[in-house]
Amino acid sequence: MTAPSNAAMSTARTGAARHEPAVLLEAIDVEKSFGRTRALAGATFDLREGEIHALLGANGAGKSTLSKVISGHIRADAGKLVHKGEPLHLRSTRDALSAGIAIVMQETTLAPDLSVLENIFLPELGTSGFLSRGKMRRRATAILEDLGQADVLSLDMEVAKLSAAQRQLVEIAKALALDAELIIFDEPTASLSAGEVERLFDVMARLKESGRSLIFVSHRLEEVLAITDRVTVMREGATVASGLETHSLTQAEIIRLMVGRELGAIYTEREVAPDAEGEPVVFEVRNIAAPPVVHDVSFAVRKGEILGLGGLVGAGRSETAEAIFGLRPKSGGEMWLASKKVDFRKPAQAVRAGVGFVPEDRRVQNIVPDLSVKENLLLAHLGAHRGFGLGYGARQKKVDELLKLLDLPGHRLFDASMLNFSGGMQQKIIIARWLLLEPKVLILDEPTKGVDIGTRQAIYELLQKIAGEGVAVVVISSDFEELLGLSTRIVVISDGRSIADMASSALDEEKLTLLAAPRTSMRKNTAVLSALAVDCGGAGFWALIDEDDLICLNSVVANPEAAPGFSSGEAKRFEETTIPKSLASRGQGFVTEADGSRSTLIVPIRSHRGHDFGWVGLTVPGGAEGYSAEEIRQRIESLNG
Amino acid sequence: MVEQTNTASGADRSQAGASSTNGFDMGTMFKRIFTRLEFRMLALALLIAVALSFASPYFLTQTNIFNILDQSVVIGLVAIGMTFVILTGGIDLSVGSVAGLTGIVLGLALQDYPIPVAIMMAVLAGAGIGLVSGILVAYFGLAAFVVTLGVMAIGRSLAYILSGQTAISGIPSSLSDIVYTTILGIPANVFFLGVMYLLAWLYLTYTKGGRTIYAIGSNKEAARAAGLSVLFYSILPYVVSGAFSAVAITFSIAQILSADPLAGNLMELDAIAAVVIGGASLYGGRGSIIGTLIGVLIMVMIRNGLNLMGVSPFWQGSAIGSIIILALLVERLVSSRTDR
Numbered sequence: 001m002t003a004p005s006n007a008a009m010s011t012a013r014t015g016a017a018r019h020e021p022a023v024l025l026e027a028i029d030v031e032k033s034f035g036r037t038r039a040l041a042g043a044t045f046d047l048r049e050g051e052i053h054a055l056l057g058a059n060g061a062g063k064s065t066l067s068k069v070i071s072g073h074i075r076a077d078a079g080k081l082v083h084k085g086e087p088l089h090l091r092s093t094r095d096a097l098s099a100g101i102a103i104v105m106q107e108t109t110l111a112p113d114l115s116v117l118e119n120i121f122l123p124e125l126g127t128s129g130f131l132s133r134g135k136m137r138r139r140a141t142a143i144l145e146d147l148g149q150a151d152v153l154s155l156d157m158e159v160a161k162l163s164a165a166q167r168q169l170v171e172i173a174k175a176l177a178l179d180a181e182l183i184i185f186d187e188p189t190a191s192l193s194a195g196e197v198e199r200l201f202d203v204m205a206r207l208k209e210s211g212r213s214l215i216f217v218s219h220r221l222e223e224v225l226a227i228t229d230r231v232t233v234m235r236e237g238a239t240v241a242s243g244l245e246t247h248s249l250t251q252a253e254i255i256r257l258m259v260g261r262e263l264g265a266i267y268t269e270r271e272v273a274p275d276a277e278g279e280p281v282v283f284e285v286r287n288i289a290a291p292p293v294v295h296d297v298s299f300a301v302r303k304g305e306i307l308g309l310g311g312l313v314g315a316g317r318s319e320t321a322e323a324i325f326g327l328r329p330k331s332g333g334e335m336w337l338a339s340k341k342v343d344f345r346k347p348a349q350a351v352r353a354g355v356g357f358v359p360e361d362r363r364v365q366n367i368v369p370d371l372s373v374k375e376n377l378l379l380a381h382l383g384a385h386r387g388f389g390l391g392y393g394a395r396q397k398k399v400d401e402l403l404k405l406l407d408l409p410g411h412r413l414f415d416a417s418m419l420n421f422s423g424g425m426q427q428k429i430i431i432a433r434w435l436l437l438e439p440k441v442l443i444l445d446e447p448t449k450g451v452d453i454g455t456r457q458a459i460y461e462l463l464q465k466i467a468g469e470g471v472a473v474v475v476i477s478s479d480f481e482e483l484l485g486l487s488t489r490i491v492v493i494s495d496g497r498s499i500a501d502m503a504s505s506a507l508d509e510e511k512l513t514l515l516a517a518p519r520t521s522m523r524k525n526t527a528v529l530s531a532l533a534v535d536c537g538g539a540g541f542w543a544l545i546d547e548d549d550l551i552c553l554n555s556v557v558a559n560p561e562a563a564p565g566f567s568s569g570e571a572k573r574f575e576e577t578t579i580p581k582s583l584a585s586r587g588q589g590f591v592t593e594a595d596g597s598r599s600t601l602i603v604p605i606r607s608h609r610g611h612d613f614g615w616v617g618l619t620v621p622g623g624a625e626g627y628s629a630e631e632i633r634q635r636i637e638s639l640n641g
Numbered sequence: 642m643v644e645q646t647n648t649a650s651g652a653d654r655s656q657a658g659a660s661s662t663n664g665f666d667m668g669t670m671f672k673r674i675f676t677r678l679e680f681r682m683l684a685l686a687l688l689i690a691v692a693l694s695f696a697s698p699y700f701l702t703q704t705n706i707f708n709i710l711d712q713s714v715v716i717g718l719v720a721i722g723m724t725f726v727i728l729t730g731g732i733d734l735s736v737g738s739v740a741g742l743t744g745i746v747l748g749l750a751l752q753d754y755p756i757p758v759a760i761m762m763a764v765l766a767g768a769g770i771g772l773v774s775g776i777l778v779a780y781f782g783l784a785a786f787v788v789t790l791g792v793m794a795i796g797r798s799l800a801y802i803l804s805g806q807t808a809i810s811g812i813p814s815s816l817s818d819i820v821y822t823t824i825l826g827i828p829a830n831v832f833f834l835g836v837m838y839l840l841a842w843l844y845l846t847y848t849k850g851g852r853t854i855y856a857i858g859s860n861k862e863a864a865r866a867a868g869l870s871v872l873f874y875s876i877l878p879y880v881v882s883g884a885f886s887a888v889a890i891t892f893s894i895a896q897i898l899s900a901d902p903l904a905g906n907l908m909e910l911d912a913i914a915a916v917v918i919g920g921a922s923l924y925g926g927r928g929s930i931i932g933t934l935i936g937v938l939i940m941v942m943i944r945n946g947l948n949l950m951g952v953s954p955f956w957q958g959s960a961i962g963s964i965i966i967l968a969l970l971v972e973r974l975v976s977s978r979t980d981r
Contacts, residue, residue, distance in 0.1 A: 327866060351868030365866050370859035370926035375852065382856075383868025388848055433867070 021048040024213045025088075025101075025182060030069055030079035031237075037450075039065040040076070041237035047182065052204060052214045054224040054246065057234035058258050058513060059313050059478035063217050066234070067184045070215070071103035072096030097123060102175030103184040110167055110174075112160035116140075119159050120173045143176045144169075146210070147203050165196040172203060183207065184215040189223060190314055201227050219312050221251050221517050222613065233257040251514070251613070252544075259480075259509040279303040281336075282472040283355070283441045288333035290323035295496035297333075301441065301472040306463060308487030308504065309476045311516045316496035317476045318360050321443050325350045325357040338440060351383045356434030358427075360445040360476075366430045367418050373429065374413040377402070380433045395436055402432045405462070424455025431462060442466065443474040448482065460486055480509045492516050492569060499553075500569025511551060511571055514544065526554055528639055529616070533558035536627065538620035541566070542605075545615050549573045550583060553614065561621040562598055579619055586615070590624035599624035603636040679920055679932040685968060686939050693946035700949055707828065709938070709945050714830045716911050717937045718889035721841050722771075722882030723912040724933045728845070729878050730858045730925025731778060731785035735770070736886045736912055738796030740905030743767045743887035745800045748809035748900030756816055763887045770796065771883025775876030793909070800902040808901040816895045830892050837885075842930045850874055858925025914965050915940050939968070 025047045032040040040062045047053050057063045068074040070081065072090035081088040083099055090096050096103075110119045117133075120140050124131065137155060144150040149169055153162075159170060168188060175183050185204070189197045204214055204227060216228055224231065224246070231249060233241040241257045284300035293316040301307040309317050322328040324335065326344035335342050337353055344350035350357070359365035368376055377399065378392055385391045403410055406428045418426055427447060434442055447463070448456045463486065467473045477483045483490060484504050492500040492515045500515045529540035539562040541555040551571045557563050565578035574580040582591040582600035590599040598619050605613040616636045620627060694701040719736050726733045743763040750759035770792060777788045824832045845851035853874040856864040865871045886905070894900050919936030921928025943964055947957050 325866075347866055348868040348870060357866065359866050364860075365862050368856045368860045368863050368926075371852070371856060375856075379856065379863070379867040379869070382849055382852060385849055388850070390847060390849060390852065 021050065023047070023082075024049045024084065025070065026082040027066065027070060028080050028082065030066065030076045030081075032065055032069065032074060032076050038237050040069070040079075042239070043079070043234060043237065044239045044242055045070075045232050046243055047213050047215060048230075049213055050208060050211050051229040052208055052216055052227055053243075054228040054231045055215055055217045055234065056219075056221075056224060056231060056254060056258060058480070060236075061234040061258070062237040063234050064186060065237075067103060067186050067215065067217055070096070070182075071101055071184055073103070094123075097178050097180070100179060100181040101184070102178060102180035102182070103186060104168060104171040104175065104188060105186045110159045110170055112158075114159060115155065116153055116157050116159060116162070116170055117155040119170050120155075120177050122174065123178055139177065140173065143173050146176075147172065147206055149199075149203065152199075163196075165192050165199065168192075168200065169203070172207075180212070182213045182215070184217065186217045187219070187314075188216075189218065189220060197223070219517060221254060224254070225249070225251070235259075255510055255513050255517075259513055279305065282338060283474075284336045285324055286334045288320060288323055288335070289331045290319055290328050291331055293319040293496050294323055297491075297493060297496070297498045299474075299491040299498055299501060301474055303472055304467050304470050305489065306467050306473045306475060306487045308483040308490040309474060309493060310480060310483050310490050310512055311478075311493040313478055315493045315516065317493050318445050319496075320493065321357060321445055321474075321476060322359070325355065325443065327357075327359075348383055351380060351437070354437070354440035356380065356437060356439040356442040358430055358434065358442070358444040358447060360449065362423070362426055362430065362450070367426065369417055369419055372413070373415045373418050373421075374399075376418050377413070377429055377433055377436065381436055384437055398436050398438075402435060405435075405465075406432055422455070424451040424458070427451055427459060428455070428462065431459070435466065439471060441472045441474065443476070445476045446478065447475060448477070448479070456482075480512045484509065484512070498569075502569065502571065506571055514551060515553075515569065525616070525639060526556070528635070529554060529556045530558075532556075532618050532632065532635060536618060536620055536632070538562040538618055539564055541617050541619070543615055543617065545583065545586070545602075548584075550577075559621060562619045564598075564600070564617070564619045579617075582617070582619075589629040590620075590627065592623050596623060597621065599627075601627075601629055601632055603633050605636070605639055679929060679935060682918065682920055682932060682935045682939070682968075686935050686942070689939060689942055689946075693942065693949070696946060697949040700946060705945070705949070707831070709941050710831045710834075711828060712945065713937050713941045714834045715889045715893045716908065716915065716941065717834050717934065718837060718885050718892070719882075719908055719912045720915045720933050720937050721837060721930065722878070722885035723909075723916050724841070724919075724921060724928060724930055725845075725854060725878035725881045726785070727913075727916050727921050727923060728854050728858045728925055728928055729875055730861075730923075731875075731878065732789065732913070732923070733771075733774070733879060733882045734786065734789040734909050735774060735792040735796055736882060737905040737908035738793045738800065739767055739770050739883050739886040740890040740893075740908055741902055742770070742796045742800040742803070744890040744894055744900045744904045745804045745809065745902055747887070747891060747894060748812060749803065751812055751816070756813065760891055763891060764884050767883035767885075767887030768880045769883070771879040771881065772876065774883070775879030778879065779872055779875035797902075804900070804902040806902065808899045810899045812894060812898040812900065814898060817898065818895075820892060820895045830895075833892075838930060838934050845930055850877065854878060855926055858922075858927070860926070911940060914961075918965060918968055939964075 023046050027043060027045040030040050030043040031038075043062060043066050045055070045066065055063045055066065065074060069076045072093040072095050075091070081090065088099060090099070111122060114122070117136060117140050120143070121131070121136050140155055141150060144153060147169070153166055153169055159167065162170065172183065188200060192200060204216075207214060216224065218224055228246045231241070231244045231246050231254065232239060233254065235258060279302040281300045282303050286298045288297045289295055295316075297316070297320045299307065299309070309320070311317050319328060323330045324344070326346045326349060335344075337355065342353055344353070344355070347357070368379060371379070378395065381392070381395055382390070403413070406425075408425070408429070418429065421429070431444070431447070444463070448459055451459065463473055463475065475483065475486055477486075484507060487504050490502055490504050490507060490512065491498050492512065494516055525542050529542060533540040533556040537559045539555065539557040539559065541552055541564055543550045543552045549571060550566070552566045552568055555564070555566070555568050563578065565576065566572045574583045577583065579593055579598055579600045581593050582602060585591050586602045590601045592599040598621060600617050600619045602615050602617040604615050616639065618632055618636075690701070699705055719740065723733055723736060743766050746766045747759055747763035750762045754762070774788050774792050777783050778785045818829070819833075820828065820830045822829045845854065853864065853869045854877075856869060857871055857875055861871060890905060893904060915936035916928065916933050917923065917936070918939055919928065919932030919934070921932065940961065943961055944957060947960055952960065
């Protein structure tokens with residue numbers, strides 16, 4: 001019995017007498033570059049047999065690239081993989097599959113017109129010999145029974161008709177049909193409902209019990225804490241924390257590792273963008289919804305302000321912008337441009353009203369390759385232009401101005417294709433396409449994606465200059481550092497909802513990451529909070545509480561007299577709230593403030609594995625007479641686990 | 642230089658390149674001209690003309706040249722509409738049967754109405770059929786190939802039903818004036834073809850609609866995001882194509898004074914071939930109306946030359962097919978060397 005003490009603590013471990021668990025796969029100093037971008041720069045990772053290992057990191061940290069190296073989709077430039085003590089050379093996914101390594105990706109790789117059964121055995125269609133349908137059917141049934149899912153999935157169903165969760169199950173069964181011992185789950189819960197996530201976790205637990213090793217790639221910290229045994233954190237392509245035991249970590253520690261900066265360090269480095277307070281609001285959107293991704297997004301942007309839309313990849317930021325611009329149907333919401341109500345059902349309307357939009361994908365959504373550079377520059381003009389001819393002449397003066405601004409020699413306008421320019425110059429031309437129209441609002445989706453560092457700075461300066469001239473600029477970016485440096489205010493979008501609207505001076509990368517993290521428990525908590533607030537005639541909140549400040553994740557105020565002085569998405573110091581005493585003491589019962597106006601009960605929330613999920617509070621007016629702290633505590637604790 | 646570039650504003654790439662020569666050395670300019678597909682195809686057309694003039698002394702006579710131009714009118718008009726459609730990345734297989742149907746409409750209308758009214762009715766019928774195809778393709782998102790294949794079958798069947806399965810004769814002979822009068826010494830139908838190509842070139846090069854058609858074919862999503870009217874200008878080419886089919890068959894009927902329900906059979910293949918030989922990409926966004934005109938001339942010249950040499954009509958299909966494939970193959974090999 002040489003089991004380490006922490007392993008003994010873990011109740012999830014199977015097997016009575018465990019030795020130091022054997023390492024199934026090791027990745028050592030893996031490097032990979034795509035063009036000039038270094039996706040992996042010394043990634044190291046080790047996976048034990050029979051564990052669920054989380055691979056974490058911010059947007060672009062390299063976790064997906066590393067998964068794809070391990071699954072043979074991508075060949076690394078340097079570094080090695082060691083599988084069961086032997087070096088492993090993967091030239092293709094087929095090599096990985098024959099080594100027992102499979103990946104379940106967010107975008108499934110199933111053949112939609114074939115049946116579930118045919119898809120499960122799809123890899124075998126590539127091998128020689130005859131296939132026995134009867135044998136395949138028996139094996140598939142056995143696999144699904146092992147997963148406890150035989151009732152959920154009929155083998156004869158056409159894959160095109162399956163839900164996202166069912167498709168995922170087919171992918172898992174497909175991996176098992178190949179006797180995979182190592183299964184990578186890349187963001188598997190992104191498109192699942194809460195119930196489906198539970199079911200997936202049940203499947204993952206069964207896979208683990210059967211001795212398989214799983215890698216779980218996710219942004220969702222709650223889920224990582226709930227299901228995994230160990231955690232590896234990546235940042236900027238390198239491993240910054242390898243194989244930490246999950247139960248020894250808190251959310252805050254993990255975020256600190258992901259962000260990699262000590263609290264407060266950013267304040268001193270950053271020059272805060274000029275405040276646009278006092279300027280009129282140019283553009284406001286309220287409660288925009290565009291299913292299935294965008295549920296409820298609101299924000300307002302002032303004249304001369306750069307507003308950041310932050311969030312994780314897949315949170316619905318691009319979809320929000322597309323819905324605003326009329327590129328995607330909306331199911332609800334209202335918009336005001338210069339105090340006039342507007343509704344853009346197609347982009348032409350938005351363009352003519354003075355809204356510009358630079359979509360994320362340059363090649364697919366911006367560049368028209370068969371038109372000359374000049375015509376690309378004038379494309380939005382053509383969209384706004386009313387009349388039969390081209391009207392290019394009327395824009396000539398502005399074109400010349402822009403050329404100077406972009407540092408582009410005039411004759412290059414006649415280049416046959418924009419594709420010969422660098423990514424940065426392409427982006428500058430696309431931005432100039434909109435500047436030509438002198439828009440009131442300019443929305444840019446990931447404006448520095450695929451742009452080299454030097455040109456990035458030029459694009460920042462360009463955006464600042466535009467804002468200085470009075471344009472309301474909205475920037476969507478997954479690079480939180482960029483967002484903090486560039487924007488005056490930041491609206492955080494998570495799971496298709498705008499959940500915070502804060503001055504960027506009050507934020508740092510850590511708080512932003514915390515706010516952006518999608519919360520599986522959000523809906524359930526909101527329901528409990530509203531019920532509590534209404535039943536008690538007070539206000540409920542859910543917050544992460546530090547030593548002398550807090551970040552409010554959600555709040556429901558049923559009685560304004562009990563308002564705690566902060567609302568959803570705000571970060572405040574205790575003394576800025578109306579309940580500083582309660583926040584500081586967090587006692588067993590209600591704590592009444594010094595002025596006697598409010599009393600608050602604050603209860604910690606823990607997951608069933610004991611992880612800190614923050615605090616839930618109930619504030620009531622006056623001295624809390626007639627309230628049973630114990631009963632309320634019990635109601636709040638029903639949220640636990 | 643600014644003034645010069647200004648005048649070239651709407652022009653496609655070669656115009657732009659050529660009009661700002663003082664910014665370039667001559668070498669660059671020649672390279673630009675020779676990398677243009679139309680110029681290579683023009684060279685091919687001249688080569689074929691020279692070869693045929695050796696094969697048949699009659700080929701380069703004035704009579705035969707007018708013959709070739711005369712034979713280019715019908716297919717040339719259809720190819721204008723086909724160019725519009727192909728530039729957006731679509732295809733129109735129905736042009737032949739729409740020509741057949743609108744020919745019958747013209748024939749029937751001429752029994753009751755004066756010539757201009759009857760022609761107008763036929764053209765409106767063609768445009769109307771194009772509108773239906775365009776809406777099905779652009780609004781409902783059906784595949785252009787399938788929609789126009791369906792319209793092709795319907796059009797031909799309606800042509801037979803309306804005509805009572807026989808050709809309509811008794812067309813007023815004054816209709817033939819649109820072919821046999823001359824304008825500035827040029828036969829009216831050839832003159833009309835020239836004017837139509839000029840208008841189509843001006844439209845595609847110097848108007849919002851024309852540039853939108855190119856942008857849609859090149860990158861529909863980017864065109865939409867820039868606020869261009871993608872739906873309208875995706876439908877318009879099918880309307881243009883339908884209308885030109887009707888105009889084309891009008892010229893054909895004016896020559897033979899009879900409207901046959903079978904007229905225009907396989908015309909779509911000639912039109913598509915001409916557009917493709919003229920350098921258009923079937924994926925859209927690339928091609929030009931000048932190229933199409935050269936493509937039409939190449940097709941007609943080859944057919945004419947083979948006739949002059951007495952090659953059996955049964956062999957002509959093989960010859961023309963081979964030359965089309967060969968031209969494209971050579972073009973692909975050449976362009977893959979100069980473009981990269």
